[in-house]
Amino acid sequence: MELTIQQGDLAFAVGKAFGSVSTKSPMPLLSCLLLEAEKNTLRITGTDLELTTAVTVPCTVKSVGKAAVSARHFNDVVRKIPRGPVTLALAGEQVEVRYGDGRGWSRFPIQDASEFPRVPEVKGETKVVIEGDALSRLIARTAYAASSDASRPQLAGVLLHGNEKQIVMVSTDGHRLARAGRKGAFSALGREGIIVPSRALSAVSRTADEATSPVTIEIAGPRNQASFTTQVGEYRVQILVRLLQGPYPNYEQVIPKNNPRQVTLGREDLLEAVDIVASHADNVTRQVRFSIRGEQVGVASATELGAGEHQVNADYQGEDLDIGYNASYLIDMLKSIPTEKVTMRLGTALGAGIIEPVGALTQADEELTCLIMPLRLPEASS
Secondary structure, rough: EEEEEEEHHHHHHHHHHHOOOOOOOOOHHEEEEEEEEOOOEEEEEEEEEEEEEEEEEEEEEEEEEEEEEEHHHHHHHHHOOOEEEEEEEEEEEEEEEEEEOOOOEEEEEEHHHHHHHOOOOOOOEEEEEEEEHHHHHHOOHHHHOOOOOOOOOHHEEEEEEEOOOOOEEEEOOOOOEEEEEEEEOOOOOOOOOOEHHHHHHHHHHHHHHHOOOOOEEEEOOOOOOEEEEEEEOOEEEEEEEOEEOOOOHHHHHOOOOOOOOEEEHHHHHHHHHHHHHHOOOOOOOOOEEEEEEOOOEEEEEOOOOOOEEHHHEEEEEOOOOEEEEHHHHHHHHHOOOOOOOEEEEEOOOOOOEEOOOOOOOOOOOOOEEEEEEEEOOOOOOO
């Protein structure tokens, strides 16, 4: 293997692939990157067997070949070397990197590339295409609500499903729920859809945000693997994911259809109030109290850490209501909503509440709904 490549191209590919490398695996090869020089391209792959990232970048190949090198060591050096042409070549049991017109070089021990885990080939029986920026927004508006509870593994991901009218992403941990949709023909995904691990979606979101072409999503026949492929300029990025197995809960059953109390507030004002008052909240429950009184909503908390209250102007015509919420959950939700105002649609002090943007989103063909379960106050009532 011998090739010449621009440092910027090499650093991009290495950095992307490095994000999928295992940090704790007992298998030494899973701490490596696979370098494969082919005709006019270098493909760099990193994997932990659950998440695989393969990046193909242009280069000038003198001789084809492949090698496996320590991911952390290789990434650390490649990102630091100066911009300009870089030469990679196999030299015995090492990969040699030369840069800076001969001013510098580094060598990296290699492992047996033939033993590197085989990258799964997704023969997509199901295929859909979505714009990268749209996919990135859907992920940002939902992934935060996925569960970290190992006893309910299917909730550790985001449900991705669709029909002839829209694509929908949903996540929940049982205490909160986020549902984001975009209009379009996505019936190939089906009603049951797929469950994508939230860690994988973080990688997909970063790439989708940079994408210069639509993202192609392919799902293997058994629905145990999915591939997200796009172009970032001249670079081809493919992220392969081992999917979580369902069934996913019927989330539509928990979304209340008729919450009569509607409170409209400035999103930034509410976010500021909750963030400040949360400094006094219990470290476990993170509970803050909402006292809803006509044109004012008081957000308060009192523990041995201290106490505080913050008033927020509101538009509300219903009966007075006191209700408790987890401040951290509220902050995550409010940060995911892009509009100036939000509406809280509430029922009782113990019932699920809906938080929605007021007015159309910037992208008129998209929608967002958030649900949050309240925390019981000592004197909670309806």
